[in-house]
Amino acid sequence: MCGRFTCFLSAELLSQLYRVQVEPGSVPPRYNIAPSQPVLIVRELPDGSRQAAWVHWGLIPSWSKDPSVGGSLINARSETAAEKPSFRSAFRRRRCLIPASGFYEWQKKEGKSKQPWFITSDDGRPLSFAGLWEQWHSPDGSDIETCAILTTSPNERMEPIHHRMPVILAPESFRAWLSPESCPDELQGLLVPFPSERMKCYPVRTLVNRPGNDSPELLIPLKEPDKGEDNQ
């Protein structure tokens, strides 16, 4: 799955990679993005242009009476999102990309203990999560925009750590994912596990657990990045 991630990409890099306007200085580095917090997404507008926007992480279906459901809809299963009532309209018309530098997964160990891992690309390039966004009209008249990250089965590398992982798209897939023209089969074809050999995983200190701790210290590895030989 994906319950925490990082994004420390410059506005310039974001602009170039996603072909979108991003104001310099408007995207502070984040090392511990948690559900409910603002997240930068990239979406396509009706006129075909792309837009970067800040939305809350945790999707609130437009018909929901209670916005707190967003708290649990931080992920959407890629296998079923197209049909599920909570996600299908967003899947049809409101797909987005969620730029990230990497993400965290907690591996269950013996007993109740958990080991956090930081997972990133092998070459330092950004990751782009496949996401859905939604709009919710509050009774008080305000609108809240939210998003969820699609998940898929783990690749070989992730398997020992966790049984779900976020859907990560390559730049060649951005257009098809964002375009309203893409058909369901075409979209489904994009929602596959990111290749093992293109990611790097390393265990990190439990500092990640401290809410409000959002500093590069979180990324200090406990040991060298693990290529997958053994990681228990």
Added chain:
DNA sequence: CCAGACGTTGTT
């Protein structure tokens, strides 16, 4: 017809 659910994760 109306009422109530609608989700993911992990855990048991």
Added chain:
DNA sequence: GTCTGG
């Protein structure tokens, strides 16, 4: 144990 807030 379970819920809420970040």
Added chain:
DNA sequence: CCAGACGTTGTT
């Protein structure tokens, strides 16, 4: 996802 709260009364 994890961390932290989870309650009432009265008093300052």
Added chain:
DNA sequence: GTCTGG
């Protein structure tokens, strides 16, 4: 909003 169960 839309579907399912009663």
